[in-house]
Amino acid sequence: MRDVLAAFPGAQRALFRRYHIGGCSSCGFSPEETLAGVCARNGNLDTSEVLAHIQSSHEQDARVLIAPQELAGLMKTDPTVKLVDVRSREEFEAVNIPGSVLLSQPVMQQIMASGSNTSPIVVIDHAGKNGLDAAAYFMGHGLQNIRCLLGGIDAWAREVDPAMRRYKLG
Numbered sequence: 080m081r082d083v084l085a086a087f088p089g090a091q092r093a094l095f096r097r098y099h100i101g102g103c104s105s106c107g108f109s110p111e112e113t114l115a116g117v118c119a120r121n122g123n124l125d126t127s128e129v130l131a132h133i134q135s136s137h138e139q140d141a142r143v144l145i146a147p148q149e150l151a152g153l154m155k156t157d158p159t160v161k162l163v164d165v166r167s168r169e170e171f172e173a174v175n176i177p178g179s180v181l182l183s184q185p186v187m188q189q190i191m192a193s194g195s196n197t198s199p200i201v202v203i204d205h206a207g208k209n210g211l212d213a214a215a216y217f218m219g220h221g222l223q224n225i226r227c228l229l230g231g232i233d234a235w236a237r238e239v240d241p242a243m244r245r246y247k248l249g
Contacts, residue, residue, distance in 0.1 A: 093136035159198035
């Protein structure tokens with residue numbers, strides 16, 4: 080599974096969404112297990128079908144991602160873009176993209192109350208690994224115009240705003 084997760088970072092989300100595998104301790108798997116082993120102990124699922132689902136989900140994830148330079152251009156042409164930062168309050172207060180908002184209960188309620196979104200919402204995390212989970216949550220609740228910053232705020236600082244402070248998570 081370690082190799083599957085390295086090749087397809089959203090594999091655990093894909094497995095949980097369709098097969099309820101990997102979301103909690105009772106249905107989890109270890110990195111040392113093989114995909115075939117996980118499939119076997121979860122009702123003898125067809126390994127090639129499961130792998131095809133993981134690959135398809137990976138392709139869907141790729142369509143949600145927006146490159147830092149592309150986001151910078153979008154922000155210049157569309158002032159309605161909403162930047163939603165899903166990092167911790169401490170990370171957000173230390174460094175953030177101007178105009179972004181920290182995801183909080185009131186922000187979540189405001190986003191969900193719209194029912195659908197005509198203006199784009201871009202999810203920002205630290206390095207582009209957790210933002211897709213938040214984007215998937217919003218899409219699962221009917222929002223359509225959701226994107227996720229490829230590489231997170233770290234890529235933004237590297238590619239768009241080199242003067243922005245960067246940090247590493249321990």
